[in-house]
Amino acid sequence: MTVLKRQKTNSLKTEILFRLVIPLIFFVVVDTVLSYFVTVHYVDRAYDRWLLDSARSLGQEIKVRQHKVLVELPPEALEIIKWDEQDKTYFKIISNGGEVLAGDPQVPEPLAPDIDWSRPIYVNATLYGEPVRIVSMRITFIDTPGQVFIHVAETLNKRRAMMTDILLADLIPQVVFVILTAIYLLSGLKRGLQPLHTLAKHIAGRSSRDLSPIPENHVFLEVRTLTDTINDILEQLTLAIATQQRFIANAAHQLRTPLAGLKLQAERALREQDITAMQPALIQVQNSADRMSHLTAQLLVLARSEPIRGGHELATVDLCGLAKKTCMDWVPKALQHNMDISFDSQEESMLVQGDEVLLRELLANLLDNALMYGQGQGGVTVSLERTPQICLTVCDNGPGIPDAEITKVLERFYRIPGSPGNGCGLGLAIVKEIAELHNAKLKLSGTQGTQVQVLFAGDP
Ligand SMILES: Nc1ncnc2c1ncn2[C@@H]1O[C@H](COP(=O)(O)OP(=O)(O)OP(=O)(O)O)[C@@H](O)[C@H]1O
Ligand SMILES: [Mg+2]
Incomplete structure (x- = not known):
């Protein structure tokens, strides 16, 4: 018994779900990254303007008296700049020569050598271990x-809070959308695949003897092919x-007849006292035994060639060599029938894909028929030619087979009434079965003697 190893199978539901949800998640991630950069840009723009306003209001407190620059910052002005619940603000006002006129000397300045001071400069830096945004302007x-430079630095708490709010406002609906889509898809798939489960249940619930077709109402379009x-x-x-059961019934019937004959003849022989009187019954016993052994051999060949058994390993066979050898094996039998067998082949070797033993049985059955029914009239010819298909032909000069019987003789256990010999009617059925197994065509003609052709398809 072949033990089938159960392979790991993927669930269709998981597969479809992954194929739809993963691109959605990817889309959400890409969208979030893009949103992050867009948000950073706009939040900076909004808060940078406020920062610049602070720098400008500081600038308004710088006075020039008698060509001297004075920075007079009233406490209210400082309060306005520094007043903020969320962020700390630092500033520094320095003269052209680098002298700190007011504010915190630690406030960083933009370092680039070729700064265009016609516009305010914005940079990110760190001050007292905290990240800050700095605006620098020239007055x-x-x-x-002479000129004065104002640098105002502010921590990033407000900006970060706003960024988080905007990103969450963007992200949360999208995550909810993905989750709802996944739930919807899951339930849709579950409902969609339900007929498949029903079908599986239906098949599993059937008895192993029930070979009736699966009813159409359990099936939906996508599974129809299956x-x-x-x-x-x-x-x-x-x-x-059905064919096998018919065959078994026929075989049983065919075996029963010679068995009954055997028993009867044995009983008859036992009743006789004299050995000479036993002779006819014993000859009958021998005949019945011969017939049974022939029938059994034919049945076994037929069982071997049954395509239902499967597992026929076809190999490359030289049909020419095989036919020549079989013909030679049959020469003694031909001599018993006062006949001769001739073999003729176009080529030295002709290769086909086949089962050597069965091909020999095929030819043996054709030779047996030719010798048995050729009725000693001339010879039997076996020939091999390429037409271009490889064609094996067996001909005899006997009475042939009437047209009306041509299809019937291929049936199992059929014999033309009045046929000589102890045949059981299986020979041509075996030939047909073996030919089919080899994908070969069988042609029978019985007008001038009998001609049987086996046409092999394609090259090996
Ligand atoms: N070469 C032939 N010439 C004339 N009749 C034939 C020839 N071959 C077969 N037949 C007829 O076809 C019938 C079926 O042949 P088949 O070989 O199937 O069975 P069988 O020869 O009777 O028995 P088995 O071959 O099983 O011993 C035969 O009984 C015979 O009447
Ligand atoms: Mg036969």
Whole structure:
């Protein structure tokens, strides 16, 4: 018994779900990354403006008196700049020569050498271990030479809080959307696949003897191909089982007759006292035994060639060599029938894909028929030619087979009434079965003697 190893199977539901949800998650991630950069840009723009306002209001407190720059910061002005619940603000006002005129000297300045001071400069830096955003601007005076630089730094708490709010407002609906989509898909798939479970349950609930087709109402369109194939197999199986049962019944019947004869003849022989009187009954016993052994051998060949058994390993066989050897084996039997066997082949070797033992049985049955029914009229010819298919032909000069009997003689256990010999009617059925197994075509013609052709398909 073949033990089938159960392979790990993926669930269709998980597969579909992954294929739909993973792109959605990917989309959400890409969208979040893009949103992050867009949000950073706009939040910076909004808060940078406020920061610049602070720097400008500081600038308004810088006065020029007698060509001297004075920074007078009233406490209210400082309060306005520094007043903030969330963030700390630092500033620094320095002269052209680098002298700190007011504020915190630690406030960093933009370092690039070629700074364009016509516009405010914004940079990110760290101050007292905290990240800060700094705006730097230059102030020039109309009637006094020289210039003053103002740097205002602010921690990033407000910006971060706003960024988080905006990103969450963007992300949360999308995550909810993905979760709802996954739940919806899952329930949809569950409902969609339900007929498949019903079908599986239906099949599992059937008895192993029930080979009736799967009813169409258990099936939906996407699974129709599968059920159609199963129904086809069930139909073939039903047919094969019926054929086999018919064959077993026939075989039993055929075996019973010689067995009954055997028993009868044995009883008859036992009743006789004299050994000479026993002779006829013993000859009958021998005949019945011969017939039974022939029938058994034919039945075994037929069972071997049954396609339902499967597992026929076809190998490359030289049909020419095989036919020549079989013909030679049959020469003594031909001599008993006062006949001769001739073998003729176009080529030295002709290769086919086949089962050597069965091919020999095929030819043996054709030779047996030719010798048995050729009735000593001339010879039997076995020939091999390429037409271009490889063609094996067996001809005899006997009475032939009437047209009306041509299909019947291929049936199992059929013999033309009045046929000579102890045949059981299985020879040509075996030939047909073996030919089918080799994908070969069988042609029978019985008008001028009997001609049987086996046409092998394709190259090996
Ligand atoms: N070469 C032939 N010439 C004339 N009749 C034939 C020839 N071959 C077969 N037949 C007829 O076809 C019938 C079926 O042949 P088949 O070989 O199937 O069975 P069988 O020869 O009777 O028995 P088995 O071959 O099983 O011993 C035969 O009984 C015979 O009447
Ligand atoms: Mg025969």
